Amino acid sequence: MKRSTGVRMCATAAVGALSLALVTGCSSESDKKTDDTKASGSASASAAAPAATAKALAKPELEKLLLTQAEVKGYRVDDGDDTLPKSKAEVKTDKPACDPLAWSTAGLAPGDKDVSASNTIAAEPKDGAKDLESALQVEMTFVGLSSYDGDGAEKAMKAVSDGVKACSGGYRLTSEAEQDGKVTKVTADQGSAQGDETVAFTQSVDMDGQGTAQFRTEVVRKGNTVATFYTVNFADFGATKAAEIPAAVVQAQLAKIK
Template sequence: MKRSSGARLSATVAVSLLSLALVTGCSDSGADDSADSGNPGGSKGSGSSSSAPAAEAPTAAELEKLLLAQGEVKGYKVTSGDATLPKSKAAVKTDKAECDPLAWAGAALPPGDTDASAGNSVAEDKASTATAQPEDIEDAFDIDMTYVGLSSYEGDGAQQAVKAVSDGVSACSGGFALAAGGEKTKVTKVAAEKGSGLGDESVAFAEDVDMDGEGTATFHTEVVRKGSTVATFYTVNFAALGSGETAEIPAAVVEAQIAKLK
């Protein structure tokens, strides 16, 4: 793919995947090794999590304070997600209801039923090492950016949210259509992956996305539950779209965020 074509494609898909974060990528169980559990869409600790005593769910204001802040992850810049992330689930739609939780997770929206949520973005901080201006717009996009969402739930809502994502990974393995930010995207495949294994349970998955007929890009998403709070992570490098390269979710970001949760 030519660099100019790649840049245009990056900008176009950015609108759709940013909102959808198709990090919104269909998530799959990453916390546990699904191959060992025999449930590709399953989540670690799901068998015992339902019997754990329910903790008080943080409010939206409390979730804002629990989000990673600037200086808490070395080598990364933290910014508010208000300007780039969708404001509501209504802005992110799929053609299969069971795939909605995957799309919402990628867009830093709650994968379950709750009004308590917050989100931001964490990007590689290359400013301190930069020695020259980017050669073109595609070079300017050459950073890994992770969209982080937090949501909290009463009762067993958090467990149900993770289950919805896990179930969606299996139900949507053949793909689905996504509409976000005025753009339409086709997810051609969803597959479970092994995630961080952090928190009480987690689900990780990869999504293959059609790049407007110019190849396929793979996006990774992870959903982690700690108590009554669910954290979602979706990473994208717009410069790499269509190149065959993928942006992995930074372990340092996931570890630092989960460590802040109650």
């Protein structure tokens, strides 16, 4: 799969089985190790632990917590049924410790849970967009929600945090369609300090031997619910800086989680 193919897929919002694998193109043979990963993510010093008796929400309950069109202005909200994987079976990496990173990016539960709900939230196209490039100058955020019994949400956050450290030198991933992607480096970022606990990280992804692109993911725990956010700018795949995750989307989504 050539990079141009990946761009066309993005243009039609066909992110497919795993957003990283299809959005960023196929792998190359180069690899780069790094020792400059910071302390994994950022957690609030006063992070509130969910009660030991906390019960996980079922999928219909999670779907009710996802943002709707009326709840976030300036964005178009769609379900993630056609653009995000439906289960973890569709997401494969070559390092088990990296699975939570790939799952978080794909809107799946990062912890020991298969049930999740997801949607896509895209900024409305700029007024006056007259060509494809202008129309593609939009950022889409993939949002995933998962819920856990007892301290499962805390364990999910730890799995992501540990993954940032363990996968600093990169990993490979494969979608169900057998299209490969290669993350060459993972670095910890400063989180938004929202919710009870936050882990944020940036992944450097090989662009079919034509340089690397940066993609940022943020995972936030609020009680026993975990929200994941991953933003892509369709017209800016070769950017040296990751697209910012819209603060308005994060704030609005967390406000719906009790």
